[in-house]
Amino acid sequence: MLAKRIIPCLDVRDGKVVKGVNFEGIKEVGDPVECAYEYNLQGADEIVFYDITASHEGRGVMLDVVRETAKKVFVPLTVGGGIKTVDDIRDTLRAGADKVSVNSQAVQNPSLIKEGADIFGSQCICVGVDAKAIGDKKWTVFINGGRIDMKIDLIDWVKKCEQLGAGEICLNSIDTDGVRGGFDIDMLKAVVDAVKIPVIASGGAGKLGDFADAFLKTDCSAALAASLFHFRELTVGQVKDDCRSKGIIVR
Amino acid sequence: MIAIIDYGAGNIFSVKNALDYLGYESRLTDKREDLENADSIILPGVGAFPWAMNMLSASGLVDTIKEQAKIKPFLGICLGMQLLFEKSYEFEECSGLSLINGYVDKINEPDLVIPHMGWNKLEYNHNCPLFDGLGNDEYVYFVHSYKVFTDDKTLTAFCTYGGKVPAVVSDGRYVYGCQFHPEKSGKTGLKILENFVSLK
Numbered sequence: 001m002l003a004k005r006i007i008p009c010l011d012v013r014d015g016k017v018v019k020g021v022n023f024e025g026i027k028e029v030g031d032p033v034e035c036a037y038e039y040n041l042q043g044a045d046e047i048v049f050y051d052i053t054a055s056h057e058g059r060g061v062m063l064d065v066v067r068e069t070a071k072k073v074f075v076p077l078t079v080g081g082g083i084k085t086v087d088d089i090r091d092t093l094r095a096g097a098d099k100v101s102v103n104s105q106a107v108q109n110p111s112l113i114k115e116g117a118d119i120f121g122s123q124c125i126c127v128g129v130d131a132k133a134i135g136d137k138k139w140t141v142f143i144n145g146g147r148i149d150m151k152i153d154l155i156d157w158v159k160k161c162e163q164l165g166a167g168e169i170c171l172n173s174i175d176t177d178g179v180r181g182g183f184d185i186d187m188l189k190a191v192v193d194a195v196k197i198p199v200i201a202s203g204g205a206g207k208l209g210d211f212a213d214a215f216l217k218t219d220c221s222a223a224l225a226a227s228l229f230h231f232r233e234l235t236v237g238q239v240k241d242d243c244r245s246k247g248i249i250v251r
Numbered sequence: 252m253i254a255i256i257d258y259g260a261g262n263i264f265s266v267k268n269a270l271d272y273l274g275y276e277s278r279l280t281d282k283r284e285d286l287e288n289a290d291s292i293i294l295p296g297v298g299a300f301p302w303a304m305n306m307l308s309a310s311g312l313v314d315t316i317k318e319q320a321k322i323k324p325f326l327g328i329c330l331g332m333q334l335l336f337e338k339s340y341e342f343e344e345c346s347g348l349s350l351i352n353g354y355v356d357k358i359n360e361p362d363l364v365i366p367h368m369g370w371n372k373l374e375y376n377h378n379c380p381l382f383d384g385l386g387n388d389e390y391v392y393f394v395h396s397y398k399v400f401t402d403d404k405t406l407t408a409f410c411t412y413g414g415k416v417p418a419v420v421s422d423g424r425y426v427y428g429c430q431f432h433p434e435k436s437g438k439t440g441l442k443i444l445e446n447f448v449s450l451k
Contacts, residue, residue, distance in 0.1 A: 002412055003370040003390055040437070045370055071268050076392060076435050096264055098435065121298050123366055123394045167366055167394075198368050221364060251370040251390040 005045035005222035008229040015061035042236040051081035063095040070096025103128035104143035117165025127166040132174040146174045172202040180206025183214040253277040254289035258306040269434040296330030300339040324450040332428030353401030360413035366396045371410035379407040391431040
């Protein structure tokens with residue numbers, strides 16, 4: 001049986017892990033290569049680097065991080081943030097990433113999904129989606145870290161991503177992100193039902209049981225969290241033990 | 252030296268990184284002499300079958316691969332494993348390397364999330380030297396939408412996703428294939444790679 005995946009995410013700026021996103025009050029909290037290695041030892045099924053570097057020079061630093069990590073961490077690596085073109089995708093994969101995650105850029109230029117999938121294969125194109133509720137079981141897609149409402153229906157958008165060749169959807173709920181009250185089950189369910197490709201739950205994990213909850217209440221394939229793991233409130237191992245005790249298959 | 256065939260497919264650096272980490276000398280190459288001089292050969296691959304066969308044909312390596320796979324250990328990974336078979340129906344019917352009997356077709360089951368992406372458990376079917384030192388609860392990383400259809404003798408391990416999905420195949424002599432990515436399968440994957448390069 002296919003195991004449910006637990007994915008820690010590291011926010012990286014200028015080659016350092018940072019926390020306190022919302023782009024204010026960011027503080028450096030570590031070396032991304034070391035953090036990735038630590039997560040690997042804890043049993044992470046995949047590791048995501050989310051690059052919040054604004055400058056062009058900074059992107060080269062991110063690729064160095066990927067290159068170094070790929071030499072000692074032998075689980076899939078995903079890089080998101082700032083990927084705008086097919087060349088960015090190529091550079092990131094050649095540095096040792098297995099997948100890229102495209103978000104705002106894909107909303108503004110959906111052909112990036114298709115071109116990326118046609119050239120490199122669907123398996124390496126993950127589409128990150130930020131969405132927020134606008135009514136009962138209705139959500140719209142936001143870009144730029146949740147600041148701009150694109151007024152695009154979430155379900156229409158994820159179906160379009162799948163059609164364009166996305167291999168996976170990483171669904172982040174703006175409503176539950178940072179609240180730490182659990183994943184957005186209603187939104188997750190709606191997206192899982194709408195597409196055939198794997199869906200990663202993101203945004204809202206605050207305690208041990210939240211991961212198992214997402215797996216028991218929806219057919220999502222994976223769950224992702226950043227700060228919870230980063231501040232060592234929980235280890236990946238503890239989350240997996242909890243899932244296992246509830247009958248969920250994990251590695 | 253282990254030759255990693257570089258025919259323009261992605262993910263070849265990961266295979267090299269894993270072999271470097273294990274302390275084995277390897278070379279990314281598209282040269283016939285390197286394949287002839289290598290102790291063993293790895294055919295990686297990510298992408299579509301017809302495209303990969305075209306690239307291999309264009310590199311002029313097909314005959315060398317067929318020849319060398321009869322005299323030294325040869326491992327196909329993911330698409331590289333699918334290329335070992337007679338033909339594939341990905342997009343169009345396309346001939347493969349025909350080193351092992353069987354064909355490649357879509358994982359076609361309703362209600363199944365496709366691609367088959369993530370960690371799945373190895374279920375052993377026959378003894379295989381690649382499994383030396385592995386336990387009964389080993390997970391490896393898969394990402395694919397097509398699978399091979401072959402006979403029981405060839406299938407040394409599978410995993411369950413809908414039905415049986417071939418995970419490890421072997422011709423019983425020098426040719427092996429892994430549908431999963433050993434270079435991305437943590438300790439279990441590294442052990443499988445180490446077992447492969449230790450083959451004589």
